[in-house]
Amino acid sequence: MVDLGTGDGRFVYQSARANPNRFYIGIDANADPLRKLSEKAFRRPERGGTPNLMFVQAAAEALPAELDGLADEVHVHFPWGSLLRGVALPDPAMLAGIRRICAPDGVLEVIVGIDPARDQREFDRLGLPALTADTLAARVRPVYDSAGFRWLGDGLLPRDDWAKLECAWARRLGSGERRAVCYFVVAADDREHPANSPNCS
Numbered sequence: 001m002v003d004l005g006t007g008d009g010r011f012v013y014q015s016a017r018a019n020p021n022r023f024y025i026g027i028d029a030n031a032d033p034l035r036k037l038s039e040k041a042f043r044r045p046e047r048g049g050t051p052n053l054m055f056v057q058a059a060a061e062a063l064p065a066e067l068d069g070l071a072d073e074v075h076v077h078f079p080w081g082s083l084l085r086g087v088a089l090p091d092p093a094m095l096a097g098i099r100r101i102c103a104p105d106g107v108l109e110v111i112v113g114i115d116p117a118r119d120q121r122e123f124d125r126l127g128l129p130a131l132t133a134d135t136l137a138a139r140v141r142p143v144y145d146s147a148g149f150r151w152l153g154d155g156l157l158p159r160d161d162w163a164k165l166e167c168a169w170a171r172r173l174g175s176g177e178r179r180a181v182c183y184f185v186v187a188a189d190d191r192e193h194p195a196n197s198p199n200c201s
């Protein structure tokens, strides 16, 4: 499982501790917030170590080729800046990179938190539309389709669900009364991916 834009790595760290038989990779362009948990991950298991966890410093625009085809799940939780733009505008080049690291039928889950008053300026700066169901259907889903993903669903996450997410931003945003949190889920679709089409030379 890959957590892209992992922040301080809390979500993958907790997941790796809870599921020792699965391998977890946290990726972020900024390594500084990862220092604490990446040091802890190297300890002995009884002191918080997690041998089934790896952190990678990389931009979502340039994911390492070593990850190609590995991810059975990719999570993007509370993206911001270029990562938010890439997954929500969305940017075909970034989706191609994420699609590349997905295993066959690998699932990508995107969770975006929006406070209309506080976040509008950032949405405007990034050129993002409001992520309503209509916008997702008309503007976002077709780009995921073209990038080789199959749309599985979207909606609003109730506060009780997102506030329980084990990640730093869910905690930080917990007090924002007006914040809406929307999600969408897609799966890597080999049948629809041009690179895998038998007619593609």
Ligand SMILES: C[S@@+](CC[C@H](N)C(=O)[O-])C[C@H]1O[C@@H](n2cnc3c(N)ncnc32)[C@H](O)[C@@H]1O
Pocket: 004, 005, 006, 007, 008, 027, 028, 029, 030, 058, 059, 060, 061, 076, 077, 078, 079, 080, 081, 082, 083, 084, 167, 168, 169, 170
């Ligand atoms: C708001 S934080 C969310 C962190 C974490 N997912 C959470 O839920 O607590 C957004 C993260 O995305 C990372 N990020 C932004 N643009 C990125 C990019 N292009 N590639 C990789 N990481 C990026 C930032 O460094 C930051 O850690």
